[in-house]
Amino acid sequence: MSIVFQISDCHLSDETSYYNFERALGEVSKDTAHAAVLLTGDLVCGPKPGDYTKLSRIIDKYIKDKPIYAIAGNHDDLVLMKKELRNSRIKVVKYCRIAGREIVFLDSSQKPMNSVHPLGSGRLDRLELSLLKKVARKRKKPIVVIHHPVIRVGSDWMKAICLENDDYTFSILKRFGVKDVICGHGHDHIVTTKEEVTQHMAPSTAYGFDHKISEYNRSALIGINKLTLFNGQVTSEIIRL
Numbered sequence: 001m002s003i004v005f006q007i008s009d010c011h012l013s014d015e016t017s018y019y020n021f022e023r024a025l026g027e028v029s030k031d032t033a034h035a036a037v038l039l040t041g042d043l044v045c046g047p048k049p050g051d052y053t054k055l056s057r058i059i060d061k062y063i064k065d066k067p068i069y070a071i072a073g074n075h076d077d078l079v080l081m082k083k084e085l086r087n088s089r090i091k092v093v094k095y096c097r098i099a100g101r102e103i104v105f106l107d108s109s110q111k112p113m114n115s116v117h118p119l120g121s122g123r124l125d126r127l128e129l130s131l132l133k134k135v136a137r138k139r140k141k142p143i144v145v146i147h148h149p150v151i152r153v154g155s156d157w158m159k160a161i162c163l164e165n166d167d168y169t170f171s172i173l174k175r176f177g178v179k180d181v182i183c184g185h186g187h188d189h190i191v192t193t194k195e196e197v198t199q200h201m202a203p204s205t206a207y208g209f210d211h212k213i214s215e216y217n218r219s220a221l222i223g224i225n226k227l228t229l230f231n232g233q234v235t236s237e238i239i240r241l
């Protein structure tokens with residue numbers, strides 16, 4: 001059994017967002033046996049030079065000897081993120097292995113092609129889709145890590161700021177028997193299963209969304225996801241901050 005922590009949607013910008021990010025890292029550092037940490041996008045809000053360097057310096061204070069992987073969200077600047085994290089301990093990679101499981105990291109921070117999708121939506125481009133197919137074909141049932149959910153969940157406004165090509169992406173998961181998706185974006189811990197694909201959505205460390213409310217809202221419900229990899233399965237629980 002292996003524990004992986006998922007820290008998501010940190011939206012680092014103001015003092016409170018940094019304070020809560022450090023609280024999240026404090027929680028992670030209490031568990032000295034965890035296998036890895038996943039940072040699943042929207043790490044910085046309105047990124048400017050130096051922000052990702054600052055993020056990696058903060059992480060270094062809390063996590064010294066564990067692998068850390070990051071993907072971008074719709075609020076991130078992937079070019080700046082890759083540049084500033086290049087010489088850090090945070091890996092921005094396409095795939096890896098954690099606790100005996102293959103992991104594929106997909107970049108959904110690309111803007112949708114169709115303007116019908118509101119700001120905040122994402123898309124997997126051809127390269128990302130072919131990567132998914134290649135990895136899924138060669139490696140046994142990888143865990144997919146992506147910022148936007150592949151299965152739409154939450155309130156209607158959240159479902160609108162979706163992954164533009166989520167249906168097609170889901171069909172690839174089905175074709176290759178991929179069963180596990182780990183995502184952020186929804187600022188809430190929501191586990192959902194559709195046709196044997198289970199998606200674990202993480203809460204945000206910055207602010208929550210109450211999906212029972214039909215309009216956009218922000219709540220104080222923040223946290224991180226504690227993922228357990230055991231016997232070829234993934235389960236998740238929320239740790240509230």
Ligand SMILES: [Fe+2]
Nearest residue numbers: 009042073185
């Ligand atoms: Fe977010």
